[in-house]
Amino acid sequence: MSKTPAGTLYRGREGMWSWVGHRVTGVAIFFFLLVHVLDTALVRVSPDAYNAVIATYKNPFMALLEAGLVAAIVFHAFNGLRVILIDFWKKGPKYQAKMLWGVIGLWVVVMVPFLIRHLSLAFTGGH
């Protein structure tokens, strides 16, 4: 017998894809955070150790990875607020699909200025 559950209204469309996106970003952020606490812990080793590792992050390639991370966080955050509204707001379930477009809209509104600022800082080299 097929292992795929059949005939749920949740399959496909906005509800499912936002859920997939929420899962994938959640796991990605979690693994980032494990590494991030480890590299921050280098401040307890020595100022040199911390600065040396952080210096390797300050290049255009890492700037793109950071942009990807921020894109993931911003989506997860806004979609998380959407999930909370679906659960607690009376009209939430009715507007869930519309709210996903709201999430995407807000995501663009936050990401565009962020990318302009972050990438111009990263590609112009600072000091």
Add this chain to the structure above:
Amino acid sequence: MAVSTEIQAPRSGRIAPEYTRHGRSKGNFEMGAWLFMRLSGVVLVVLIFGHLFVNLMVGEGVHAIDFGFVAGKWADPFWQVWDLSMLWLAMLHGTNGVRTIINDYAEKDGTRITLKTILYVASAVIVVLGTLVIFTFDPCPAGAAAELLPSFCQA
């Protein structure tokens, strides 16, 4: 075919034993976890957006980050409490989220128990380490070159 979007009320009451992946009832734990995901989520939006804004957008952005930058922030109890709350909430939220995902996909008891054990050990190590780092941080370690340290170390 038009897809009907009418959402039926969820089935409530007892779940037939063949559909549960654990033996006994877990009491209110799952309800607490569900609520915690939502409450911590709201707080994390503020903490993480603030963290990213201050560390990436203000001044020189990432270029400003070095030992002196961290020392300057953690000299202020405000940022110590900020980072400590962010550490604990994000780690508990993330660990619980990954636990849910393991429960969803790992169908064999052995696999599930192994993966969750690894998850809990890794999370505990990171939370303890991160907490110790904030509480034992020394902004002016002896023997370090003065130019790497925040300016208040000379005083």
